[in-house]
Amino acid sequence: MRRLLLVLVAIVALLPAAAGAAKKIQVVTTIPDLADMTRQIGGDLVDVTSIATGVEDIHAVQMKPKFAVMLNRTDVVVLMGLEAEHAFLPALIDASRNPKIRREAPGYIDASVYVPVLEVPTRLDRSLGDQHPMGNPHINLDPVRGKSMVRAIADGLARNFPEHTATFQRNAAAYTKELDAAIVRWQQEAAPLKGKKVVSYHPDLIYLTERFGMENFGTIEQRPGIDPTPAHVADLIERMRQAKVEIVVRERHYPAGLAETIAKSTGAKLVELPAMAGGVPEATTYIGLIDYNVRMLVKAVTGS
């Protein structure tokens, strides 16, 4: 890890100073969901690149030298926040040597600032390997919270480029309207999901399940980022059978075998879902992601 950081710093030090002022506002986002939102808001004014492609575990995105280079040249960085990107973003920002995007700088755009956060711990303690020290950071899977993220990005861009505030606000309003219409549709489509109990691999579905009236029954992981023990799995299976849990979700970046075994031995349906846009070829946009997840869950319950 330390060696990689030294390499990153060395590469960035060798970069030539940016030649002239780039025409477009340069934006780096951590995940494709944020890239899509930022393009909706920034339109022709922005040039957006995402670090993750959507198939990764947000808590374990692998650092690459090119990410430090991207961050070195960017005007702003847009992130989920709530320490979701703890495994890679702070080190990459350090290595980028770009004062505009340091945590306390205006170019550090945290998309979670207006979002109501669930599972906020009463004390901060990483000793158990907790990946969620600030509360549950998987806010992107709830489209209503997605609207708050859009507002945070629009305000963040306006803070850095006040001359374009009207454009950002107009575009954000149009996209929010689009999201509002989709949310009405998703609520109707998700009617069969009401009251259904769900087990997921990692506790990243809570905002999605809460939005559509499902019940989070438990996780295959013992705690966020802590692998299950055989005793935990046995206990989970027993409790799932008693409670007649109908759905097991494997987020696609987690191992398949165990989720499959648990679904089989409890009679639950196994559903494989992406945790970000880009996680499956059918879900390249943020709206496409929610569309896909709602459709797959409904299909598991209704069989169609």
Ligand SMILES: [Zn+2]
């Ligand atoms: Zn997590």
